[in-house]
Amino acid sequence: MGNLIRSFVGHVRAVATGLRYLLLPNRMTVYYPEKLIELPEGYRGLIRYYPELCVQCGLCAMVCPAGAMKMYVKKGEKRGRPGVNYQRCIFCGFCADICPQNALEMTKVHDVAYEKLEDMILSPEEFAQEVKSPALEEGAVKVKVIFSEERGLVHEPA
């Protein structure tokens, strides 16, 4: 009997806790296409290639553990330039680390979607283009995450 009463009290407490959250909601969701979390320094997003710095050594393609980076050799040239296949890329950042000229850079953009699988394979020319976040292009507001003791995660305009 005592057991039953204890469990009944437990149920009432659980419902009360639920009701408290229902009446005082504490939403942590970021309204993504309108708001975008500002990412920390050193974030490993899509890779940007600077062809003018590149010495075409091919170390990036050699170190790539996923086989995503590949050297494209043009006709008449002896050495190639890197292109990336984002179907394979695991965003480990080894290519940017090993590059002796810092010709590869990990950007903070990661919210890009492709319509076709073929679009995910970037040639050196496409690889050299500036990487743009579609959400930011459409006027998303950047927010930063702050940890608060009472509310957990809070998002404030950056």
Added chain:
Amino acid sequence: MMGMGLLEWVLELLLSPQVFAPVVFPGLVTALVVLLTIIWAERKIAARVQMRVGPLYVTRRFGGVLQMLADGTRYMFQEFIIPETSDKGFFVFAPVLALAAAILPFAFIPAAPGFAPVKHPLAALGVLASLSAAPLAVLLMGWSSGNKFAIQGAVREAFMTLAYEAVVFLSVLAMGMLYGTLDLEEAVYRQVIPGLLLNPISAFTFFVGMVMSAGRLPFDIVEGEQEIVAGPYVEYSGIVFGIGMGLAYLKLYAFSLLFSILYLSGWEPLLPLYSVYPPLGGLMLFVKAYAVMLFVAFLRSVYGRYRLDQALRAGWRIFLPLALASVMFSAFVKVVAYG
């Protein structure tokens, strides 16, 4: 002259309780609106409690209230697949039967004073009897699917029916004893104070039985999405799957109306709108029933699912004795309060 007479006759027919109640309120049309909004509300409530946002982008300004309409439209255009291994006749027939059994109770539920399609001294039993026919159709759905998950779900449905049926019937019996009638309209008149206060034990056991019967959390054992992928409905696709999903909510709606009538003094206080057209007086009943449904939907965000044996044990070892106690309590209150 002739045309006017015909028009009046048609209007009178449409507004008569025999047509208006099952078709518009509290019947089909209202049930459809309830179905569309309660599923949205359930998702929204669960999201609020779990620090999320929930459905949003369909009609963003209104918080995504048309989400279910969009989902329903998607169901409409999905292919209805009849599996090779199923018993085809019964496979198609069973959902229709289930839906019919779930809609039948609205024939007995009065929406407002003197506004019931079937006014019968045993109306409460009529509602319960037609509601307890729905599990049989679900059993048929699972059995005819010819799928092991579906059969497992069907067997679970049978077990669950054993767990709640006696509890619900005994709880209603307790209230019938207290009011001295099983006529739902009479029951409202005889509530000096809401039945919830007259016999809280019966209200509690009926509520739990209702949640079990409608298969809402913590008793959504039949569907068991994570274990047996929608149980008896696993082989159904397209709009018929939508029917299977709506079935639980239809039952919940019927039960909530019954709960509001038996324990929350129904349509009292009667709105002055009643004198304009009787069913408008039933608005109060609808509001109460909807609030009960919202609370049941809210339970989803608090509880996890019980195991089948836990639910059966609770049904037989805790809620059945409690329901019996509520009958005793009713007898006590009847003697003390009503004399």
